[in-house]
Amino acid sequence: MLDLDRLRALHAVSVHGSVGAAADVLHVTTSAVSQQLAKLERETGQKLLERHGRGVRLTDAAELLVSHAERILSLVEQAQADLEAHRGKVVGELSMAAFPTATRGLAPAALAALRAGHPGLRVVLNEKDPVVSVPMVARGDLDLAIVQDWGNRPLSIPDGLLRGGICEDVADVALPADHPLADRDVVELKELSGDPWICDAPGTICHDWLTHTLRTIGGEPHIDHMAQELSSQLALAAAGLGAVVLPRLGRCDVPAGVRLVELRPVPSRSVYAVWREQATRRPAIRAALQAFRAAA
Structure with missing residues (x-):
């Protein structure tokens, strides 16, 4: 009989590329993963890992086992979701991520409501950009992610993930108080296309959206400074x-040296949750979605 925890360890090594990375995702030590894999080799009578440079790679036997492990773990998750649904209570643990402004603007009220309404549920939240959190949900490293995409730059959602809308959000532009356009009520984005910009780091949703949008109206943008926190x-x-x-x-809080001005066209983004299809019947998923919608 194959042990599920050992299959999960092998699957994590396959997905994340190393024993150390698998240990981080599974929240155990590297030694614990190595021991699980050694026991799995004894169970199967097959060598599963071999040295490759400074790391390891999966053998053909391991690749075959991983292909079955993916289906087995998916069925186990679906069974757990069905049992929770049958029980009808919001219990257990829900691992989730939210992008920074949702962590600030939605998570405090939503998580407080979940704690008050469902004391049997433990929610673990990590702040992550959607570029990172969506693949984590697809791999099974997270149960749920609160993500966003902009109207002219939709986020790619892998097959097997479902989405539920939370709210629509719009953005203004924050200008230095001495900027020539800072006293205007409305400014056209193209009027600012040649200005220096401050944004998140490359590879994040907001940086990629701003770069794409400014390129469509005025050439290469000047993003001179990058910081994660607004x-x-x-x-x-x-x-x-x-x-x-x-x-x-x-x-x-907006500093005294900054003026907020409405933009035209109005930048609009959709905020929504994503989760694996197999987990749809989990009451915890539905409760979290409801709590974030209420917070919005």
Whole structure:
């Protein structure tokens, strides 16, 4: 009889590329993963890993076993979801991620409501960009992710994931107070296309959207400064160092040296949750979605 925890360890090594990375995802030590794999080799009578440079690679026997493990683990998850649904209670553990402005603007109220309404549920939240969190949900590393995409830059959602809408959000532009357009009520984005900008790092949803959008209206953008937190971006704007796209959902205290101006066309983004299809019947998924919608 194959042990599920050992299959899960092998599957994690296959997905994440190393024993160490698998251990991080499974929240165990590297030694524990190695021991699980050694026991699985004894169970199967097959060598599953072989040295490859400084790392390891899966043998043909391991690849065959992984292909079965994916289906087995998927069925186990579906069975667990069906049992939770049959029980009809919101219990267990829900691992989830949210992008930064949702962590600020939605998560506090949503998680507090879940804790008050469902004391048998433990929610573990990590702040992650959708570029990172969506693949984690697809792999089974997370149960749920709160993500976003912009109207002109949709996010690619892998097969096997479902989505549920939470809210629509719009953004303004934050300009240094001495900017020539800072006293306007509305500014056209193309009027700012040649300005220096402050944004998140390359590879994030917001950076990629801003780069794409500015390129469509005025050539190569000048993103001079990059910071993860909106409060840091606004501090740089207050120092006169550039403009910031500021979603209303994530709005924080605006420094005195910054003016908020509406943009045309209005930047709009969709905020929604994604989860694996097999987990649809989990009451915890439905409860979390309801809580985030209420917070919005």
